[in-house]
Amino acid sequence: MIDLRMVQIVWESPLGTAASSRPWSDPRAPVLVRGTVAGAATLVGATLVAVAFTEVGHSLGDNRAFLAALLTLHILTGAFWVGSFYPLFEVAGEPEGHRILYRFGQVAMGTVAILALAGLGFAWIAVGTITGLTQTAYGVTLLAKIVFVAMLLGLAALNKLFFVPALRTGEPGAARLLKRSIAFEAALVLVIFVATATLTSVTTPPMNLD
Structure with a gap:
């Protein structure tokens, strides 16, 4: 210093x-x-x-411009999704909250698709082979992250297909179940953040080991 x-x-x-x-x-x-x-x-x-x-990080390798574009999209869409948790949690208890939640679900479908495609594209370039995915620390950590993201997507689908419609029809306990699901989503995001920090700070992608 x-x-x-x-x-x-x-x-x-x-x-x-x-x-x-x-x-x-x-x-x-x-x-x-x-x-x-x-x-x-x-x-x-x-x-x-x-x-x-x-x-900084792994986007400084080959195909830098493409990797930077994928990473930027991934961060922006991820921030949009994660940043929605608290306001959605709050609005779930409001009388007309189901309208906002329904509209968010429509917007989030496209956002989550971009998030997933950008993340998978970056991961494919970074890993490149099945061997790199299963036999390197980076690949194994990435697999763990993908599992948690899949769980997160499952909760999001549960909200959209069941809890929000139940809230709209006024079913007893719907708001409580929806809030609990959103809280679980936030907890999963913390685990994903830990996996992401490990990927970027501790492990090295196979593309940088050549």
Whole structure:
């Protein structure tokens, strides 16, 4: 921290590029301003935050532009989904909450499809072979992440197909079951975050072992 030469090396690396871009792309900045301009500024800020993640990690390998695009899409769609948990949890207990939940389910279908395709595309390029998926630490950790994501998708489908319709028809206990399902989704996301941190910080993808 006090060696200026080392500090300069860090700032001139991809890590320095990512760190210096994030303060300018903080999407919380326009939170006190309302309207179209604030919404656009927030979207641009969130996109720049996602792009900053492409400056470090495994997206710096071959096919960098394609990997960066996939990672940006993956982060943005994941943030949209995860960021919806708390407001959906709150609105589940509202009298007309089923309308918002139904509309979210329609939007989320496309969002989740993009999330999954971008993640799988990035994973395929990073791993490349079945052997790399089953016989490397990166591949095994990725498989574990995929299992938890599949469980998350299962809960999301359960919400859309059963709990939200039950809430709309006023079935007893529907709001409680929906809130419990959303809470389980949030818990699974924490586990997925741990797996993702392991993939990016501890293990190395087979494409970088050649």
